[in-house]
Amino acid sequence: MFTGIRTIMIFAEDPEKTARWWGNVLDTAVHTDVNKDNGDVYAWLDIAGGIEFGFHPLDEKRNKRGASPVPYWQVTDVEAARQRLLDAGCTHHRGPHDVGDGTGRKIAQLTDPFGNVIGIDGF
Structure with missing residues (x-):
């Protein structure tokens, strides 16, 4: 029934601008779809593993920034990924922290220029 993660959606004040920033950081194409009824833009990146990294207009009543x-x-x-994100305009949020499983695996969180918290996980 459940076979994996298909989409990660972030609610953003300006979905296209946010997606273009991430597209630049990840060196990948940005796709957009404009709602013909209200002009809202949904923007996304197709990333590794068939996952869609999408940016939807935020709605302070239903889908607030950071509510995901x-x-x-x-x-x-x-460390290298964290530095790349900091150099691109992210700010420190938490970590890096050792996961504590004895493998040396670490996690960290950063806030992108649009207020979204993003994590990184690796060694």
């Missing part, structure tokens, strides 16, 4: 789970990117080098 924190997506964690799997990375090969937490």
Whole structure:
């Protein structure tokens, strides 16, 4: 029945601008769809593993900024990925922290320039 994660959706004040920033950081194309009834833009990136990383217009009544789970990117080098995100305009939120499983795995959280908290997970 449940076969995996298909989409990670972030609620953003400006979905297209947010998606273009992430598209630049991840070096991948941005796709958009405009709602013909109200002009709202849904923007997304197709990333590894067939996952859609989407950005939907926020709605302070139903889908507030930060009211969603924190997506964690799997990375090969937490420190290098963290520095790349900081250099691109993210700010420190939490970590890096050792997961404590004895493998050296670490996690960290950063806030992108649009107020979304994003995690990174790796070694």
